[in-house]
Amino acid sequence: MSETPLLDELEKGPWPSFIKEMKRMAAVKPYAKNVLLQLERSYKEKVTHWKHGGIVGVRGYGGGVIGRYSDLPSDVMPTPEVHTLRVAQPAGWFYSTKALRKLCDVWEKYGTGFINLHGSTGDIILLGAPTAALQPCFEELTSIGFDLGGSGSDVRSLSCCGGPAFCQWSCIDTLDIYHELTMEFQDEIHRPRFPYKFKIKISGCPNDCVAALARADLAIIGTWRDSIKIDQDAVREYAKQGVNIAAVAARCPPQALEWDGKELRVIPEDCTRCMKCLGALPKAILPGDDRGVTILLGGKATILQGAFLGWVIVPFMKAEKPYTELKNLIRKILDWWDENARTRERIGELVYRLGMRNFLKAVGLPPVPQMVYVPRANPYYFWSPEELEEVK
């Protein structure tokens, strides 16, 4: 009889099964098998059997390793230490098979051999290694060119879309910005010293394929401030093929497109860069040439005061190597947050508590209408003493 009757149910069906994958490791590694058997027990009892992580890690780092211990007695779970390593992914999740194979060899040697490709933040997740294996595993990982990512109250591993590597819409070099910022903030990523986590994500265009706006404390999203570029011959070619150009123009949310049967014109100052027409006529419309980023702050999931979507703090910033202005702004934001936040308070919640007024002043950003949908409807605003001095 099977030792895992409940998990076996998840080997059925057309979708590839993670249980099958776990069993492949369990067949050759007793350590991996113990984890599988504990999982079966969780399925039976409908409860997790992992305890809070203890302080484990590698020399010189505070983050990157998640401590994990089983709560089961040793006769049931003889190997209670099953820690996780978060390994920083290359920009845009591009890999050579050479690099992936090396990673597999190291991980097969030290851990369960289970890999989560990838974790929600973006890291390669190496699932399950005993305490004694952490340091040698880390040293072998760095010897093949990989490093740990973030965990705990630090700047978490960044993530970015594939950008200019294959997409015509990318207004910025997402891969390079990812790599440059990751290298700039190595200390902040590896050594937790902040009130809580801080996530940075980079998308090449407003389509935001890494959902930076919803999932990052700081979202860096490529954009342009001149006009979309329309290739009229390509538009007419679409029309000839039967594409209803008038309908594309009619679906433009701010009504910034006009089609007279021969030419598709845009009113650049009315365009909000929603990407709808670029998606409908990919061969005919491209982003403009004056490119940079819009920066949004505060996105997060529900814990504690509710989910926030990131809001605009910088409508436009040029993003050219070495990204000095961007790096300086991030440092200012991190410092202000570090100085003012309570324990486990994300930057969005801090701004909610202290107000945009204080935030903007502290980091030196000018208030602009692009920051809000509507101005306030209540009369309870503040004046600083300096502003009153000006009135006299």
Added chain:
Amino acid sequence: MAAEKKYITDIGPPHYKEMVHPVLLKNYGKWRYHEYVAPGVIKHVSMNGEEVYMVRAAIPKIVSVYFVRELCDIADKYSDGYVKFTSRHNVEFIVTDKKKLDALLKELKDRGWPVGGTGRSLKAIIHTQGWVHCHTAIIDAPGLAKALYDELYEYFVRDDLPGKLKIAIACCLNMCGAVHCSDLAFVGMHRKPPVVNDDIVSRLCEIPTLVASCPTAAIRPAPEKKSVVVNEDRCMYCGNCYTVCPGMFIHNPKYDCLSMWVGGNAVAGGPPEFSRLAIPYLPNNPPRWPEAVQAAKKVIETWIKHAKKGERIGDWIKRIGWERFFTLTGIPFTDKHIDDFIFSVPTFRTTTLFKWR
């Protein structure tokens, strides 16, 4: 004396220029357009006319090193030893020789790797790690994802849904998955306050941090026992106290459950929307969670039947109204659906304009 081995730290991830396929590097920033060729196959064309086919396949997310090596074998054979993963954790093979395309698709089919997830299809499910790793997991997201995928398989390999369909699963309210902005989402939920273990709290936890962790101020210090007490009427079972202190044991398999959320999105082209509560209680029923899977299927089928082309679930609901959504899906509306947390009032209907059903 042998030189001491240098201790390497802070090298960061491998540089992308060593990881990106040479043809993609050659055309870096010079792409002209892309188009869907078939479900799972996107053709990218560069300014100088070079063509690349990206073939998207699903993986079981939690995999073995053997699986990754097989993935490398396929990439060596068809995409010159390079591969990429998407932001929703699919794998993409980069095919520069069109003649290899059919053979790759056949090999993926023979191996049972679903090809799809492009255009108006079910996208790969974003989910958390569940009971295989986590101490706060209420449900096992990987297991529920597998059960959902088996039932919704066709929607991944086809691309004729009204709009794209993004599903996310979070094992608990920490929401490591992107449940708060998904077309359809599940979240594992507690329904009882934590049980305080005074011994653990007094030995292992910092009391002020623990008290401050509660969003509803339901936790008060109890100095006489160097522990805390919970005002159970105020507790909303978020589990934040358990995250900061193992002495606030909140798991309770008898009462723990799932909730289902719909209508969120995080895309441009319209302001993003949060997912909204559809079903406050579904049983936590491993190994295949049939009630949750059927509830998702019901909403998805209702959407397919009633939505206009181009409408995601949230767009469709916005057009017909939430009152119609509950009528069409047959999901009962309860007091749980009416927000009573801190940003509730703007969600109340402040007009006489509504539909009767």
